[in-house]
Amino acid sequence: MSADYQVAEPFSSGAFEELRTFVESSLESDERTSFEDFERDLHWRVMAFEAEVVGQKLQACDIDTKEIDIGGDRFRRKGRFEKEYHGLGGTFTVMRTLYVPVGSQGRAIVPLEMRAGIVEGAWTPLLARVMTRTVASTTPKEAAELFEEFGGATPSASSLGRLPTVLSELWENMREGIEKELRQQETVPANAVAVGASLDGVLIPMKTEKAADDEEDSVVQEATEKKRKRGPTDYQEASCGTVSFYDADGERIETVRYARGSEYKKATLKSQLESELESIWALRPDLTLVMLSDGAADHWEFFSGLAERLGAESSKKAADLFHVLERVKKALDAFHGEGTSEARAMFETCRLWLREEEDGADRVLRALRYRRDRSHGAKRKTIVAQIKYVENRKRDGLLSYKQLLDENLPVGSGVVEAACKTLASERLKRSGMSWSHDGAQAILTLRSLIQSNRWTRGWKMISDLYRLDVNIAA
Numbered sequence: 001m002s003a004d005y006q007v008a009e010p011f012s013s014g015a016f017e018e019l020r021t022f023v024e025s026s027l028e029s030d031e032r033t034s035f036e037d038f039e040r041d042l043h044w045r046v047m048a049f050e051a052e053v054v055g056q057k058l059q060a061c062d063i064d065t066k067e068i069d070i071g072g073d074r075f076r077r078k079g080r081f082e083k084e085y086h087g088l089g090g091t092f093t094v095m096r097t098l099y100v101p102v103g104s105q106g107r108a109i110v111p112l113e114m115r116a117g118i119v120e121g122a123w124t125p126l127l128a129r130v131m132t133r134t135v136a137s138t139t140p141k142e143a144a145e146l147f148e149e150f151g152g153a154t155p156s157a158s159s160l161g162r163l164p165t166v167l168s169e170l171w172e173n174m175r176e177g178i179e180k181e182l183r184q185q186e187t188v189p190a191n192a193v194a195v196g197a198s199l200d201g202v203l204i205p206m207k208t209e210k211a212a213d214d215e216e217d218s219v220v221q222e223a224t225e226k227k228r229k230r231g232p233t234d235y236q237e238a239s240c241g242t243v244s245f246y247d248a249d250g251e252r253i254e255t256v257r258y259a260r261g262s263e264y265k266k267a268t269l270k271s272q273l274e275s276e277l278e279s280i281w282a283l284r285p286d287l288t289l290v291m292l293s294d295g296a297a298d299h300w301e302f303f304s305g306l307a308e309r310l311g312a313e314s315s316k317k318a319a320d321l322f323h324v325l326e327r328v329k330k331a332l333d334a335f336h337g338e339g340t341s342e343a344r345a346m347f348e349t350c351r352l353w354l355r356e357e358e359d360g361a362d363r364v365l366r367a368l369r370y371r372r373d374r375s376h377g378a379k380r381k382t383i384v385a386q387i388k389y390v391e392n393r394k395r396d397g398l399l400s401y402k403q404l405l406d407e408n409l410p411v412g413s414g415v416v417e418a419a420c421k422t423l424a425s426e427r428l429k430r431s432g433m434s435w436s437h438d439g440a441q442a443i444l445t446l447r448s449l450i451q452s453n454r455w456t457r458g459w460k461m462i463s464d465l466y467r468l469d470v471n472i473a474a
Contacts, residue, residue, distance in 0.1 A: 010056055015048040040151065047152035050089030054124065058085060059094045062112040067473035068099055070114070074473055075099035078108055087124040089152045117467035120166060125463045127153050132167060133455070135160050136446035139430070161439075167462055168442030178461050179272065182454055183279040189253045192245040194288040194409055195280060196252075197273060197306075198416035199266065199299045202424050203235040205434045206262070234434065236262035238444065240419040241273045243280070246290075250408030255415055256452045259423045259444035261437050270302045274309070281310045289315040290404070292413040294323045295389065300396065319398035320413040324390060325351055328364060331386035334379050335371040354401050355411075361399040365390055423447045 010016060022045050026038060067076050078098040084091055096112040113121060119128035130153075134143040140161035147154050171178065239260050245253040256276055260269045280287065289312040293299040300317075307315035328350050329343075336343035350367060353360035365387065372383045393399050401411045427443055428435060435443075449458040 010049070010053050013049070013052050015045070015052045019045040019049050044151045047089040050152070051087055051092045054087040054089055055085070055092030055094055058087075058092075058112065058116055058118075058124070059096075061115040062094070062096050063115075063470060063472065064097045065472050067102065068111060069471045069473045070109070070111075070468060074102040075109060076102050085118065085124065086122055086127055086153055086155065088127045088130060091153075111470040114466075114468040114470055117463055119463065119466050120163065122159075123155075123163070125466070127155075128163065128167075129459050129463070131155055131160055132164050132446060132459070133450070135164050136443060136450060137427070164442040164446060165438050168438065168445050170465055171445055171462065172441070174465075176275075178458070179275065180279075181461065182457060183276060185457060188280055188284045188287075189245050189247075191247045192253055192284065192287060193248050194246040194290055195277065196242070196244040196246060196290045196292055196410045196415070197277060197303075198242050198244075198292045198413040199239065199269070199273070199296070199302070200241075200294065200413060200416040200420050201237040201239045201266070201296075202420040204238045204261075204424055204428045204440060206234055206236045206440070207434045207436050208234055238262065238420075238424045238428070238440065239266040239269045240416055240423055241266075241269045242416040242419050243273060243276045244410075244415050246408075246410060248408060250410065252410075252415065254453070255419075256454075257419045257423060257448050258452075259419070259448045261441045261444060265298045266302075274306070277306070277310055281312060285311060285313070287312070287314075288407075288409065290409050291315070291317040292320055292410060292416075294320050294413065295393065300398075316400075316404055316407075316409060317398060318401065318404055318411055319393040319396075321354065321401055321411045322414070324354065324393060324399065327386040327389045328368070331368050331371065331383045334382040334386075335375060354399065355405060356402055358402055360402060361390065361394045365394070419451070423451060 022041065026042070064080065065077065067074055069075075076099060078100050080095055080097050082093055082095050084093050094112070096110055098108045098110055100106060100108050110118075110121070112118070117125045119125060123131065131143070134146065137143075138146075140157040143160045144155065144157040241258045242255050244255040247253055258269055258272045258276075260266065260272075263269070277289070289307050289310065291303040291306065293303070303317060306312075325347075329347050332343045332346050332350070333339075336346065346367065350364045353363045357363060368383060368387045368390070372380060372387060375383055390399075404411050423444060427447060428440060446455075449455045
C-alpha cells in the first residue's frame with residue numbers, strides 16, 4: 001500500500017476521504033457481504049490513512065537550512081530530494097534535505113532520518129521492530145507472507161532476511177556495553193534464594209565454507225574440519241547458557257537466556273554468563289549458586305572457581321540428574337534387555353537411590369558393577385563405559401542429589417536444554433536450512449532477548465543507535 005503525502009492537512013487527504021466514505025457507506029448499507037471482506041477493506045483503508053499521517057510526521061522532521069551542526073561537526077546543504085520510506089501502515093514519499101561535510105569530502109547525511117531514527121535509511125522504528133521480531137520467530141518468506149496478509153507494510157523476504165543481520169552486527173560491536181546496561185536496569189527478585197547457572201550445546205546446519213586460497217586459510221579450514229568431526233558434515237555447535245532464580249520452595253521464578261554460534265570453548269557465552277552472575281552477586285551476595293551441566297569437560301572447567309570469583313559464600317554443583325540416569329538406564333538395558341520388567345524395576349530403584357539416599361551413588365555403582373562382573377563381550381563393554389561415567393561424576397562431587405533436593409535446589413539442567421530447543425533448534429534447524437555464522441548469531445541474539453523478557457529494552461537500545469540530535473548551525 002503506497003501513499004504520496006502532498007497535503008498539509010491529513011483530514012483533507014484522499015486516503016481519509018476514502019476511509020470516511022467507506023465507513024459511512026458500509027454502516028448505512030444493509031447489503032449482505034462477507035464480514036471478512038468488510039474487515040479487510042476497512043483495515044487496508046485505515047493503513048493507507050496511517051501511512052499518510054506517518055509521512056506527514058516524518059516530513060516535519062526535515063531541516064531545510066544553509067548549515068547544520070551534529071556533535072560539533074558542520075554540514076552544508078546539498079539539495080532536496082524525494083525518497084520512499086516504509087512504515088507499518090505502508091509506503092509513503094517525503095521530500096528531505098541532504099547535507100555534506102563542510103570543507104571536506106564525505107558521505108551525504110539526512111537529518112530527517114537521524115531525528116526520526118529511521119532504520120537503515122528505509123524503515124520507521126516501529127516497522128523495523130516488527131520486522132525484526134517476526135523474522136526472529138519465522139522464516140523471511142513466511143514473514144513476508146504474514147505482512148501481505150495483514151495489510152499495510154509489505155517488506156520483501158530479502159529485506160526481512162537482511163535486516164536482523166545488519167542489526168546484529170551493530171549489537172555485536174557494542175554488545176558488552178549494551179548487555180551491561182540491560183543488567184543495570186534489572187533487579188533481583190526479592191523472593192529469590194538461589195541462582196542456577198547452566199551450559200549446553202546443540203548442532204546447527206552451517207553453510208559450507210569456501211575452499212582455502214592460501215596456506216593460512218588452509219590451516220583455518222583444517223582446524224574447522226577437526227571441530228566438525230563432533231557432528232555431521234557442515235554441522236557446528238551452537239551454545240546456550242541460562243541463569244535462573246529459584247525461591248525457597250525450589251520454584252523457578254525467572255530465567256535469563258544467552259545463545260552463541262560456534263566458538264572455541266564457548267568463550268563469549270561463558271563471559272556473558274559470568275558477567276550476568278557478577279551483576280546479580282553485586283546486589284545479592286546472600287544467594288546460593290547452583291552450577292548444573294552435563295558431562296562436558298569445558299563446562300566444568302568454567303564452573304571451577306566460579307563461586308570464588310563471584311564471592312558466593314554458598315555454592316553447589318551437580319551433573320544433570322537426567323543425563324546420569326540415562327547412563328544408568330543404558331547399562332541396565334544392556335544387562336537385562338531394553339524394556340524388560342527387570343530393567344525398568346532396577347532403574348526405578350536406582351533413581352530413588354540417587355534422589356533419596358545419602359549414599360545413592362555408591363549403591364548405584366555397586367549395582368552396575370555386579371552386572372558388569374556377570375557380563376561378557378559387547379554387553380560388558382557397554383556397562384563398563386556407563387560405570388566410568390558415573391564414577392567420574394562421583395569423583396568430582398557432582399552426584400549429591402539428596403542434599404540439593406533437601407534444600408529445594410535444582411538437580412537438572414532442563415532449563416538450558418529447553419533453551420537449546422527453543423532458542424536454536426526450533427528456528428535454525430528447519431528442513432533444508434543452512435546458516436552463515438552472522439546470520440545464525442543474529443537470530444540467536446534476538447531470540448535470547450525475547451525469551452529473557454529483554455526485548456523491549458533491547459530494541460530501544462538498538463533503535464537509539466539510529467537517532468541523533470541535529471542543530472541548525474549558528
